[in-house]
Amino acid sequence: DKARFPVPAEVKEELIKKYPSKVARKRTKQIVINHPDPESMPEIGANVRTVPGIITQRGCTYAGCKGVVLGPTRDILNITHGPIGCGFYSWLTRRNQTRPPEETDENFMTYCFSTDMQEDDIVFGGEKKLKQAVQEAFDIFHPKAIGIFSTCPVGLIGDDVHAVAREMKEKLGINVFGFSCEGYKGVSQSAGHHIANNQLFKHVIGNDDTPHPEKFKINLLGEYNIGGDAFVLEDLLERCGIKLVATFSGNSSYDAFANSHTADLNAIMCHRSINYVAEMMEEKYGIPWIKVNFIGAESSAKSLRKIAAYFEDAELMERVEQVIAEEMAKVEEVRSEIRSRCEGKTAMLFVGGSRAHHYQDLFREIGMKVVAAGYEFAHRDDYEGRRVLPNIKVDADSRNIEQLTVEPDPERYRPRKTEAERQRLKEQGFEFSDYEGMMSEMERESLVIDDISHYESEKLIEIYKPAVFCAGIKEKYAVQKMGVPCKQLHSYDYGGPYAGFEGAINFYKEIDRLVNSKIWGYIQAPWQKNPEITATYAVK
Numbered sequence: 001d002k003a004r005f006p007v008p009a010e011v012k013e014e015l016i017k018k019y020p021s022k023v024a025r026k027r028t029k030q031i032v033i034n035h036p037d038p039e040s041m042p043e044i045g046a047n048v049r050t051v052p053g054i055i056t057q058r059g060c061t062y063a064g065c066k067g068v069v070l071g072p073t074r075d076i077l078n079i080t081h082g083p084i085g086c087g088f089y090s091w092l093t094r095r096n097q098t099r100p101p102e103e104t105d106e107n108f109m110t111y112c113f114s115t116d117m118q119e120d121d122i123v124f125g126g127e128k129k130l131k132q133a134v135q136e137a138f139d140i141f142h143p144k145a146i147g148i149f150s151t152c153p154v155g156l157i158g159d160d161v162h163a164v165a166r167e168m169k170e171k172l173g174i175n176v177f178g179f180s181c182e183g184y185k186g187v188s189q190s191a192g193h194h195i196a197n198n199q200l201f202k203h204v205i206g207n208d209d210t211p212h213p214e215k216f217k218i219n220l221l222g223e224y225n226i227g228g229d230a231f232v233l234e235d236l237l238e239r240c241g242i243k244l245v246a247t248f249s250g251n252s253s254y255d256a257f258a259n260s261h262t263a264d265l266n267a268i269m270c271h272r273s274i275n276y277v278a279e280m281m282e283e284k285y286g287i288p289w290i291k292v293n294f295i296g297a298e299s300s301a302k303s304l305r306k307i308a309a310y311f312e313d314a315e316l317m318e319r320v321e322q323v324i325a326e327e328m329a330k331v332e333e334v335r336s337e338i339r340s341r342c343e344g345k346t347a348m349l350f351v352g353g354s355r356a357h358h359y360q361d362l363f364r365e366i367g368m369k370v371v372a373a374g375y376e377f378a379h380r381d382d383y384e385g386r387r388v389l390p391n392i393k394v395d396a397d398s399r400n401i402e403q404l405t406v407e408p409d410p411e412r413y414r415p416r417k418t419e420a421e422r423q424r425l426k427e428q429g430f431e432f433s434d435y436e437g438m439m440s441e442m443e444r445e446s447l448v449i450d451d452i453s454h455y456e457s458e459k460l461i462e463i464y465k466p467a468v469f470c471a472g473i474k475e476k477y478a479v480q481k482m483g484v485p486c487k488q489l490h491s492y493d494y495g496g497p498y499a500g501f502e503g504a505i506n507f508y509k510e511i512d513r514l515v516n517s518k519i520w521g522y523i524q525a526p527w528q529k530n531p532e533i534t535a536t537y538a539v540k
């Protein structure tokens, strides 16, 4: 069977051969055959505009700002300024969960607030209606903060959401801020992350200086509590004796954001969506950032050790080792059995801007092989694991989004480590600000495809017949109709949590159930298997 395993160069050829030559030229840069070592790693085209007419998996800037970054915060009242559909679509479909500490604490996530723009507002302007909406929300809910999110028509007609925000902030005496996150900006939801990060930094982070007495204080950046992932991590960190000041933005609150600059370290899960906050906090307050990955048991252990290593405290390291040992024993029990059933099977992952990379660890742990993977909207950094400066010629994100200039805050800048301490840690192999990407961890000759099209996915599935294809809701049923199970790595298909050790166990079980089910063999209906039956009816 090995001899018949597809040749990557031929597969690539097959994927682009039906495209018009101009489109093929574009797509060929975004489809690469992997070489994991930095010297021979190919450059990949990423964060570029999707060719119109191609069916992409991508979402919009509004989704990245309102849905992704701000969506999981329970007590900022988020108003969508625009058509009702934009508000409805971004209303909890992402399965970000929240758990207010007290029953009386505010939680607006169960509501969907929108100005429900109509034709009249498009013709005569929607600012009046927006002011009314902010006033009404204030009168009913008395929130601490209100966020206003722009959809496509807002930019087209020129409503000034920031002027409305300023006016209402003054009038109501609460924090009101707007986001110019019109859906059409940039090339994907990635632009929305950047806009969200900028505004959080300008309007919220640093508003509350209350210090915490704990010894080891961190923020978790880029963890959104999908399917309860953040709950697992909160528990893990607590057992290790690490104080979590704020999570951006799973199970989060306005006050935690406002106070997050009091932490000692920023640990980043999803670098793609929140790196801007990390960079700006380092610049202004002197907080360093490191990358962590709590997807996969091995990665979780590694990440806990990395956080402990930063603090250089023997007691903390010992506690972390104890927690890892307890958890690994539970993981091992399940993993070895499942591995025996999944070993050698193949997987493909085409998801977002970080999960297509992070989830590969889970598959590796049960012996499965990733033959192809790619992001929807990540940048070259996230693939190649090296800092790549934005290319303003092709990079629509950087043309549309303001780069904030951030200066050290003389009153509050506190370098968390001296230069000598940083140097010593580095010499021990500790990595600050590393860009660790997908390609160095994938096998040689595996396929890496950016912004994969629906057509290319179908071709890949036909050629490889993978045991599982990981994607989102738009792909799921098209894939399953081809007889291949599709695991959603966005919403987890009602499952999860998948983070941490507990999450790894859940994921192994889920994949075992999917790839070893006989049902996929029954996907052809009887009349497809026996076309003569149709023929008999046809002549009658």
Ligand code: CFN
Binding pocket: 064, 068, 094, 189, 222, 224, 226, 270, 272, 273, 351, 352, 353, 354, 355, 356, 489, 490, 491
């Ligand atoms: S939760 Fe995150 S982990 S934030 Fe980002 S890049 Fe999306 S919503 Mo869908 S699941 Fe996905 Fe990532 Fe970061 Fe989620 S892989 S596409 S914008 N994403």
Ligand code: HCA
Binding pocket: 058, 059, 060, 063, 064, 067, 093, 094, 095, 189, 352, 471, 472, 473, 474, 488, 490, 491
């Ligand atoms: C988004 C959100 C999304 C969509 C998921 C999917 C999510 O991009 O607007 O396509 O299944 O995770 O909810 O990425």
